Amino acid sequence: MPAHNSKTALIMVDVQDAFLDYKPWGTARSNPRFEHNAGALLAAYRQLVSFAPTSHKLIHINHASVNPDAPLHPSAPGFAFQTFARPHPEELVITKNVNSAFIGTNLESVLREHYGVEGGELYIAGLTTDHCVSTTTRMAGNLKVVGQGGEVVFIEDATATFKKDETSPYDAETVHGVHAESLREFASVRKTDEVIERWRLRSGDR
Numbered sequence: 001m002p003a004h005n006s007k008t009a010l011i012m013v014d015v016q017d018a019f020l021d022y023k024p025w026g027t028a029r030s031n032p033r034f035e036h037n038a039g040a041l042l043a044a045y046r047q048l049v050s051f052a053p054t055s056h057k058l059i060h061i062n063h064a065s066v067n068p069d070a071p072l073h074p075s076a077p078g079f080a081f082q083t084f085a086r087p088h089p090e091e092l093v094i095t096k097n098v099n100s101a102f103i104g105t106n107l108e109s110v111l112r113e114h115y116g117v118e119g120g121e122l123y124i125a126g127l128t129t130d131h132c133v134s135t136t137t138r139m140a141g142n143l144k145v146v147g148q149g150g151e152v153v154f155i156e157d158a159t160a161t162f163k164k165d166e167t168s169p170y171d172a173e174t175v176h177g178v179h180a181e182s183l184r185e186f187a188s189v190r191k192t193d194e195v196i197e198r199w200r201l202r203s204g205d206r
Helices: 032-051 107-115 129-143 170-185 192-203
Strands: 007-013 056-063 093-095 119-126 151-162 187-189
Touching: 007 032, 007 107, 007 129, 032 056, 032 119, 032 151, 032 192, 056 107, 056 129, 093 107, 107 119, 119 129, 129 151, 129 170, 151 170, 151 192, 170 187, 187 192
Parallel strands: 007 056, 007 119, 056 093, 119 151, 151 187
Antiparallel strands: none
16 A cells, blocks of 8 residues: 555546436446445545645546447537536546547546656546446556556445346346456455545544
């Protein structure tokens, strides 16, 4: 684990209105507590940012499909951030067109500039577990954007995914769990409560 006073960043991936409608993505969603947990993360992290603004960075990722008929096309209502996850004016928003938030964006340079030579912790949550969140987590680990000795943290219960269709033998929770488990080679896999407790200790809020 990095030093107690190291820099951190939280990436919230694709928490957009299009995912409120399951039909384009599958037949059922995993993790009914996604909204609760992701909202709690945002509230706790914003408190951490207020405690030390230069040490902590909140980054919102949104997906802009190049297909004009897609639910995540910028012209579609589903492109908007979900109400509970709307960025504040001072928070960074990065738009991507593929699964990884690092491809075709400045995310890597933003993080390297933020961490500098000291490294730190990168927390990742959002939608969906097996697509954009997983791909972004894997690339963060491969690129070592947190520096040597830094830590990428995948917040498992602040993500969600879908059962792909009725004929699939794998329900949404199975898809979610297997993909979360597979990320252990690239990141620490944590729960919302333990991450928030770590942040509280950093800010001195006991």
